[in-house]
Amino acid sequence: MPFCEGNHTREDSKKDLIALEDTLYVIGGKWKLKIINALYVNGNSRFNQLQQIVTGISARVLSKELKEMELNGFIKRNVYTDTPVVITYGITSYCSTLGPVLSTLIEWGNTHKDKIRKDYRN
């Protein structure tokens, strides 16, 4: 049981597998964590801002991802009815519980960036 404290039964392993599958089901995929991180770091952002920060994402995909994440409670869409209308996206408090997940992933990437770059030669 390398990553959990205390005794770890077979039942626990089963639960861990399910928990991991749950998590990946919700925030897996190519873009979700990057979008969340962008909003985490930059605060409320507009659509085009977001598309610039999250490198490589198309408007179509960003639109679909935002809609899905809003539906699932990760993202809040704010409409300011000024003229012209301003729309921003931000994370919810539920989404902010992903902070430790993000920081762990970032830390791992920082620690191993040399090997990663070497293996994939970017």
Add this chain to the structure above:
Amino acid sequence: MPFCEGNHTREDSKKDLIALEDTLYVIGGKWKLKIINALYVNGNSRFNQLQQIVTGISARVLSKELKEMELNGFIKRNVYTDTPVVITYGITSYCSTLGPVLSTLIEWGNTHKDKIRKDYRN
């Protein structure tokens, strides 16, 4: 800077984004973390074992994933030339550095499983 201690400059944010992208580039995708977790929990495992643990994966995809992860240094393929030959897969020490990543993801899934189940009604 909700998930990092100390001061956090714009440069740091940029680096964080890159680190996150690096990490997701290497262990992103539908199966890799589940495979790694399975090996993490169960220790060295044979192909068919692995396919049973990682629910839903086909032999074709498992084969391709294992090959790719072996190439990238996450997995060690062991051949025991008994009769019959036994082949097992296990994680490398490099791969084991992902322990904190896995545990964070699992913990988040456990904490929010009720909401996840409600939203997706499984």
Add this chain to the structure above:
DNA sequence: CGGAATCCAATGCGATACTG
């Protein structure tokens, strides 16, 4: 500006059958 609609190409991936 913030998207939605359409079209099309690439990829993913399951099922099945087969092999050493």
Add this chain to the structure above:
DNA sequence: CAGTATCGCATTGGATTCCG
């Protein structure tokens, strides 16, 4: 047992265009 080969459907997603 541990895979590989082939097929064919389904999904992803880029490019472009259009709209309020």
